[in-house]
Amino acid sequence: MSLLETRGVTAFYGDFQALYGIDMGVEEGETVAIIGSNGAGKSSFLRALCGLQKTAPDSVRFGGDAIGGLAAHHIVGLGLAMVPEGRRLFPSLSVEENLLVGAYSKRPGPWTLERLYALFPILGERRHNPGTALSGGQQQMVAIGRALMSNPRLLLCDEISLGLAPVVIRDIYAALPGIKAEGTSVLVVEQDVGQAMKVADRLYCFQEGRVSLAGRPGELTREQISLAYFGV
Amino acid sequence: MNPVLPTVERSTRASQVGALLGLVLLIAVISAPWWAERSSQRLLTEFLYTLALAQMWNLLAGYGGLLSVGQQGFVGIGGYCLVVLGLQAGLNPFLIVPLAGLVTALVAVPTATLLFRLRGAYFAVSTWVVAEVFRLMVANTASVGGGSGTSITQTVRGIPAWWRESTTLWIALALGAGATLAVYFLLRSRHGLALTAVRDSEPAAESLGISVERIKWYVYIAAAAGCGMVGALIFITKLRIAPEAAFSLDWTATMFFAVIIGGIGTIEGPIVGTLIFFLLRELLADHGSWYMIVLGSVAVVFMLWIPRGVWGLVSSRFDLHFFPVQRRVRNIDQKESR
Numbered sequence: 001m002s003l004l005e006t007r008g009v010t011a012f013y014g015d016f017q018a019l020y021g022i023d024m025g026v027e028e029g030e031t032v033a034i035i036g037s038n039g040a041g042k043s044s045f046l047r048a049l050c051g052l053q054k055t056a057p058d059s060v061r062f063g064g065d066a067i068g069g070l071a072a073h074h075i076v077g078l079g080l081a082m083v084p085e086g087r088r089l090f091p092s093l094s095v096e097e098n099l100l101v102g103a104y105s106k107r108p109g110p111w112t113l114e115r116l117y118a119l120f121p122i123l124g125e126r127r128h129n130p131g132t133a134l135s136g137g138q139q140q141m142v143a144i145g146r147a148l149m150s151n152p153r154l155l156l157c158d159e160i161s162l163g164l165a166p167v168v169i170r171d172i173y174a175a176l177p178g179i180k181a182e183g184t185s186v187l188v189v190e191q192d193v194g195q196a197m198k199v200a201d202r203l204y205c206f207q208e209g210r211v212s213l214a215g216r217p218g219e220l221t222r223e224q225i226s227l228a229y230f231g232v
Numbered sequence: 233m234n235p236v237l238p239t240v241e242r243s244t245r246a247s248q249v250g251a252l253l254g255l256v257l258l259i260a261v262i263s264a265p266w267w268a269e270r271s272s273q274r275l276l277t278e279f280l281y282t283l284a285l286a287q288m289w290n291l292l293a294g295y296g297g298l299l300s301v302g303q304q305g306f307v308g309i310g311g312y313c314l315v316v317l318g319l320q321a322g323l324n325p326f327l328i329v330p331l332a333g334l335v336t337a338l339v340a341v342p343t344a345t346l347l348f349r350l351r352g353a354y355f356a357v358s359t360w361v362v363a364e365v366f367r368l369m370v371a372n373t374a375s376v377g378g379g380s381g382t383s384i385t386q387t388v389r390g391i392p393a394w395w396r397e398s399t400t401l402w403i404a405l406a407l408g409a410g411a412t413l414a415v416y417f418l419l420r421s422r423h424g425l426a427l428t429a430v431r432d433s434e435p436a437a438e439s440l441g442i443s444v445e446r447i448k449w450y451v452y453i454a455a456a457a458g459c460g461m462v463g464a465l466i467f468i469t470k471l472r473i474a475p476e477a478a479f480s481l482d483w484t485a486t487m488f489f490a491v492i493i494g495g496i497g498t499i500e501g502p503i504v505g506t507l508i509f510f511l512l513r514e515l516l517a518d519h520g521s522w523y524m525i526v527l528g529s530v531a532v533v534f535m536l537w538i539p540r541g542v543w544g545l546v547s548s549r550f551d552l553h554f555f556p557v558q559r560r561v562r563n564i565d566q567k568e569s570r
Contacts, residue, residue, distance in 0.1 A: 077441055
């Protein structure tokens with residue numbers, strides 16, 4: 001049984017349909033990437049998975065349970081945590097307090113403050129600074145750490161490289177093996193195809209609200225990806 | 233590289249001095265019936281229950297983001313508990329104070345269910361409407377005195393005047409200090425962190441497993457209970473109750489003024505704001521309607537130019553925190569340890 005399985009996920013913003021039936025899955029321990037251009041429906045899909053966007057109950061199954069349409073706070077308790085696009089740190093809280101908020105609906109598991117500071121040492125050094133006083137890359141680490149504090153079985157990362165310098169992106173992605181090593185599965189949404197190919201065990205490409213390509217990075221050709229990504 | 237290890241502080245020197253000062257004040261107020269004049273005792277009582285109201289509104293609006301202009305509804309219900317439970321059921325008036333908290337909390341449950349369907353300005357206006365509905369319902373109930381109200385002197389008959397005045401002061405102290413400490417300890421807890429997160433960004437808090445609705449619901453019920461208890465106490469001191477006075481918008485206006493002037497979203501703010509409110513009131517006591525005009529103008533000036541209030545100015549200028557809610561660090565980087 002897959003950890004996450006979706007069947008025909010749709011999403012609407014008023015009259016506009018953003019997703020036209022997405023079928024995909026993530027196995028236990030796997031890292032899966034969703035790529036696609038702007039407006040392909042990647043973020044809408046993540047929002048639907050974590051309860052921030054309405055979807056049919058049966059269309060999302062997590063650990064065998066139908067979770068589609070459940071409230072976001074309920075889904076976190078089941079073990080699905082999201083690193084939102086744009087990081088969204090709490091400006092009146094320190095780094096450490098931001099992380100502690102993530103532990104509000106905590107499940108039992110390996111992630112603690114100490115474990116996180118080992119993964120991102122800079123956060124340990126800056127733990128009493130306001131979260132928003134940090135650089136973009138460090139803020140992204142806080143956002144990832146905050147989501148990990150709930151001890152998720154599956155971590156959803158929405159565009160974690162957006163607006164960051166390449167060297168910073170490399171640092172952040174360097175933490176991924178450490179996260180996987182604790183048994184956490186990861187689903188990343190990426191615009192940067194090269195980065196996605198490097199980290200993912202499997203890849204889905206979205207185009208205009210549909211899955212246009214699925215496969216293992218090593219088995220896909222440049223032409224296939226280009227066609228699935230741009231449509232030309 | 234960093235020979236001086238950083239140390240975590242959850243208290244500040246100001247908070248230690250503050251705790252000592254608080255203790256001295258506490259003893260002074262508790263012993264006031266033995267040394268203070270009756271009029272200053274009454275003023276003190278009024279100050280303390282106003283502080284409790286201000287702390288409740290600060291919790292609601294400053295931390296919960298719930299802009300209620302209908303808290304007078306709960307003050308009024310608390311007051312009318314004296315009529316039903318005291319005048320009619322014959323309970324001791326001081327015992328009614330905690331009971332009034334319970335009753336208003338129960339009334340707040342269906343009210344919250346209704347109001348929480350609304351957002352922003354719609355929520356604010358509706359809280360006022362609900363308070364007006366409460367007022368009209370009471371005004372049309374003949375058994376509690378109808379529109380002209382009723383005397384509640386009967387409830388305190390048999391209690392010696394000294395005891396009545398002293399107990400009133402002590403309960404006011406319990407409410408004022410209790411509300412301040414309750415907000416303080418709430419904010420230092422896990423739920424306080426969640427509440428602050430909700431105030432900063434509701435969607436981000438929700439996506440981290442915090443039930444925004446539930447946390448706001450608790451805040452609303454708690455604030456209603458606080459206002460209800462104060463309401464009962466207020467009318468023990470007044471001994472006469474009428475819907476116009478009990479459900480008066482003035483109660484919420486006072487809370488609003490104290491919190492805005494003092495500094496919204498801080499625990500010290502309502503204390504400072506309530507002090508300034510009483511100071512202005514005493515100063516302008518002989519000038520009739522000028523009192524309201526000055527009060528209103530001061531509030532507008534603060535909202536426009538000093539939105540963080542007096543305490544916001546003071547605490548940022550002097551790095552002063554009597555109620556440190558955040559964990560603070562020393563010796564990490566002198567520039568940043570502010």
